[in-house]
Amino acid sequence: MVIMGYKLPNMSSLLIWGLLWEIIGQTGLTFFVPPLSEVFVTLFKIIGTPAFVKALTETAQAFLAGVFFAIAIGIPVGIFMGRSRLLDELLLPWVNIFVSAPLTALVPVLMVLFGFGMKSIIITTTLFGIWIIILNTRAGVRQINRSLIEMSRSFGASQFDAFTKVYFWAALPEILGGVRIGVIRAVKGVIIGQLLISIVGFGALFELYASNFLMSHFWAVLIVLFALAFSISEFLGYLERRVSYYAANRS
Amino acid sequence: MVMSQTESAFANAHPTEQDIAVSIRGVSKNYGAVEALKDMSLDFPRGQLTSLLGPSGCGKTTLLKIIAGLLKHDSGEIIVNGKNVTGPGPNRAFVFQDFALLPWATVMRNVAFGLELRGVPRSEREDKAEKYIKGVGLAGFENAYPHELSGGMRQRVGLARALSVDANVLLLDEPFSAVDEQTRRKFQEDLLSLVANEKKTFIFVTHSIEEAVYCSDQIALLLPRPSRVHEMIRPQIDRSKGVDNIPREPEYLDIVDQIWASLRAYVE
Numbered sequence: 435m436v437i438m439g440y441k442l443p444n445m446s447s448l449l450i451w452g453l454l455w456e457i458i459g460q461t462g463l464t465f466f467v468p469p470l471s472e473v474f475v476t477l478f479k480i481i482g483t484p485a486f487v488k489a490l491t492e493t494a495q496a497f498l499a500g501v502f503f504a505i506a507i508g509i510p511v512g513i514f515m516g517r518s519r520l521l522d523e524l525l526l527p528w529v530n531i532f533v534s535a536p537l538t539a540l541v542p543v544l545m546v547l548f549g550f551g552m553k554s555i556i557i558t559t560t561l562f563g564i565w566i567i568i569l570n571t572r573a574g575v576r577q578i579n580r581s582l583i584e585m586s587r588s589f590g591a592s593q594f595d596a597f598t599k600v601y602f603w604a605a606l607p608e609i610l611g612g613v614r615i616g617v618i619r620a621v622k623g624v625i626i627g628q629l630l631i632s633i634v635g636f637g638a639l640f641e642l643y644a645s646n647f648l649m650s651h652f653w654a655v656l657i658v659l660f661a662l663a664f665s666i667s668e669f670l671g672y673l674e675r676r677v678s679y680y681a682a683n684r685s
Numbered sequence: 686m687v688m689s690q691t692e693s694a695f696a697n698a699h700p701t702e703q704d705i706a707v708s709i710r711g712v713s714k715n716y717g718a719v720e721a722l723k724d725m726s727l728d729f730p731r732g733q734l735t736s737l738l739g740p741s742g743c744g745k746t747t748l749l750k751i752i753a754g755l756l757k758h759d760s761g762e763i764i765v766n767g768k769n770v771t772g773p774g775p776n777r778a779f780v781f782q783d784f785a786l787l788p789w790a791t792v793m794r795n796v797a798f799g800l801e802l803r804g805v806p807r808s809e810r811e812d813k814a815e816k817y818i819k820g821v822g823l824a825g826f827e828n829a830y831p832h833e834l835s836g837g838m839r840q841r842v843g844l845a846r847a848l849s850v851d852a853n854v855l856l857l858d859e860p861f862s863a864v865d866e867q868t869r870r871k872f873q874e875d876l877l878s879l880v881a882n883e884k885k886t887f888i889f890v891t892h893s894i895e896e897a898v899y900c901s902d903q904i905a906l907l908l909p910r911p912s913r914v915h916e917m918i919r920p921q922i923d924r925s926k927g928v929d930n931i932p933r934e935p936e937y938l939d940i941v942d943q944i945w946a947s948l949r950a951y952v953e
Contacts, residue, residue: 584779588779590774595802600787
């Protein structure tokens, strides 16, 4: 955005919203919105505390494990669905159901099946992220230029080589797009899991602060979480742009 | 009676006891109810360039892909070097109309990709690729990516890849149709010297009459509805006077006219 000849850096609009937040907070309209400055003071106060570090590690572990499985299972399944008519017919209805299903409703079932521990949280995280990764990978593989497939066949590529040396890379821009959205969904998954299954990690902090009306603590943790999710998403967006140069000229 | 050169070209169209590299016998192919190829038989002499020429819909690309093993034929036989083939094999290499390069790989890796798929160790395949990159005139572009190259240069990469696997049959599917006119002329000249130097059998699909007559030792004129080989033409153009003179040879002009006369009815 350019105002009076000055080019403003990206997301400068956040300043306006931050200012508005501060003003509303200062007027003391509602306990729910403490001034932004107070939230930041709290943020720096709690960020080094053992409770916070513990919450961060617990959340990060569950999140990373969940995302790992979502990617490690999602991409191959998506590639297979994109290449095999049979698998596609078998799995596509399920993927479509789950990608739009209110997965939160499934969490109690997971608790019954997998217990109240880390395992259920990781599975919840994976479930939130995996479907869009599968769908995007499938879409990416389906649009691979036909002659690239014929090329690998005509030069005698084994199935394995075709998947790892051609299909994966040819679908990479779509795969990364799917991973980016999947990861954002997984952030939702890990917090919902921590809130519903066992009160650990950031979920525990949210629960603690909200029930004790420590609103500036609550907002502080939320801002940290937003910032983390946003950085991951931006990083993946950056990777996506790195490969987009060939998304345009694959055909 | 003395035949004109052109008449003898058509009369001699049936090859005698030549060494046949690829032979197709009674090949049929249907797409559902559509007959793409019907009982087609053709011989491709070793070390020569045979063009498959015809209007769109005559099945020339289908035939080429069947020879490559990329499409299954419904009946008939494809015999390459005396053996019946049903799938792709190392004795045939394909050059694609749209180049089919890996956009994420350098020229070097693209050219060496056929060898990579065959499990040739890296240093060995890169040596070989290097040689063919030079051969097609792309020295210095080893580390460039396809999107940094012009259409003509990309097709040179495709050609180098096909040459580097050392197949003795090269299948070219309208390889010059996606490159501009000047580049195309240069390509045709290069193709002639390639045929002369490489001792390979070239099967070349084109819809350009001039291109076919210019480059070919033998032209299979295909016609659609139903698909069939209408005529085999062996242009006997004296190429010793240099490639520049080919389009001025009376033989060249006569054959172009004659083919056009056959095709005219099929072009809307």
